[in-house]
Amino acid sequence: MxxxxxxxxxxxxxxxxxxxxxxxxxxxxxxxxxxxxxxxxxxxxxxxxxxxxxxxxxxxxxxxxxxxxxxxxxxxxxxxxxxxxxxxxxxxxxxxxxxxxxxxxxxxxxxxxxxxxxxxxxxxxxxxxxxxxxxxxxxxxxxxxxxxxxxxxxxxxxxxxxxxxxxxxxxxxxxxxxxxxxxxxxxxxxxxxxxxxxxxxxxxxxxxxxxxxxxxxxxxxxxxxxxxxxxxxxxxxxxxxxxxxxxxxxxxxxxxxxxxxxIFGAAEAPLSAMDALERFRPYIARHLEQGGRLHSVTRHMLGLFAGRPGARGWRRVLSEGATRDGAGLEVLDAALAMVRDAAEEPAG
Missing domain, CATH: 3.20.20.70 (Aldolase class I)
Incomplete structure (x- = not known):
């Protein structure tokens, strides 16, 4: 930093x-x-x-x-x-x-x-x-x-x-x-x-x-x-x-x-990647409700957890699952589970 x-x-x-x-x-x-x-x-x-x-x-x-x-x-x-x-x-x-x-x-x-x-x-x-x-x-x-x-x-x-x-x-x-x-x-x-x-x-x-x-x-x-x-x-x-x-x-x-x-001197505390994802979830839901494909949004999110535990699983689940017909928020949840599970694994 x-x-x-x-x-x-x-x-x-x-x-x-x-x-x-x-x-x-x-x-x-x-x-x-x-x-x-x-x-x-x-x-x-x-x-x-x-x-x-x-x-x-x-x-x-x-x-x-x-x-x-x-x-x-x-x-x-x-x-x-x-x-x-x-x-x-x-x-x-x-x-x-x-x-x-x-x-x-x-x-x-x-x-x-x-x-x-x-x-x-x-x-x-x-x-x-x-x-x-x-x-x-x-x-x-x-x-x-x-x-x-x-x-x-x-x-x-x-x-x-x-x-x-x-x-x-x-x-x-x-x-x-x-x-x-x-x-x-x-x-x-x-x-x-x-x-x-x-x-x-x-x-x-x-x-x-x-x-x-x-x-x-x-x-x-x-x-x-x-x-x-x-x-x-x-x-x-x-x-x-x-x-x-x-x-x-x-x-x-x-x-x-x-x-x-x-860079801008903002007083508010930065979000975590998890918090940001939660805030973005309603946008994805609206896109899906309007007939949009999950991949159109999530293809831009593959690097969100870059360098963090579970990043590879996050990318894999989104890359493979979001392109399927009818893919919805359950794919996002499955990808997020890869990050959460990796974070909970004991070190060593």
Missing amino acids: GTNVVSAEIEIPGASEAGRAARLSVAPMIDWTDRHCRAFHRTLSRRALLYTEMIAAAALVRGGARHLLDFDADEHPVAVQLGGADPRELAEATRMAEEAGYDEVNLNVGCPSDRVQSGCFGAVLMERPALVGDCVAEMAAATRLPVTVKCRIGVDDQEPEEILPDFLETVRAAGVRRVIIHARKAWLQGLSPKENREIPPLDYALVAKMKRAFPDLHISVNGGIVSLDAAEAHLRSGMDGVMIGRAVYQQPADILLTADHR
Whole structure:
């Protein structure tokens, strides 16, 4: 556990709800941070900022897929991440997001997948900063919500020390006041999306340098951060916020259960994983009553007891049982019994 526990609720004068929550955020992750995942994470932390999966602006504007914006009111503060490169289309999608009730609209300038590149958005936009400026300017003009950008430090053969300051200047001039920087390059040729999350070296020092160069911007660092100790270290170093991705998904209790206390200075005692699960149970029950499948929710919960006795049994029972037709809360209870039984076994 870290020792830098603040004793009073963190206050950020003049910040929006999303801006205050951005001190710690859960990264947008395709196929992971859907509405059920976010509802689960919100049970563990009341204050961290949650993000949707990336939603293509075209799907909303031209595809009529407004259902992609659906979320539960209990998820607040919650941000929507949009993908696209057409300023007018992004502006219309931004208006739709505001109508849906989100707290922030974020533009993806960091995803390296082939599908995103073929649509000329995501990380490839690091090569077209003027277009990014046009996009966020149109988005900002279309809403009262904060418009933010999530980017890489560069792509391919770009020199991050040279291009990143210019990129930040451009989005700042377009009205952006909050940026999340993934501290790795994206290699658009030669590396898969998974490899792009692991192989390019992290350059936290460059992100910290950008914070010093742009003190008026709220800058969050992202990439390779796997614990609250690491998050606290980045905050102590001067970063405004920390965004964590896979570690939250894979070890949600380790990151989120004490985050409100350690990162935001909340006075209330953290929940246990068991207590959080009990609080989340009514959400699962409602989902099942509405005809939903158990697996749609529990697939996001496999890491809840990571590193604890019974974790393997918990994962096995949920993985095998929740996908069966008609699976209900009895599967959750059976999985939980694996954890309780392991905790009661005598040591030695």
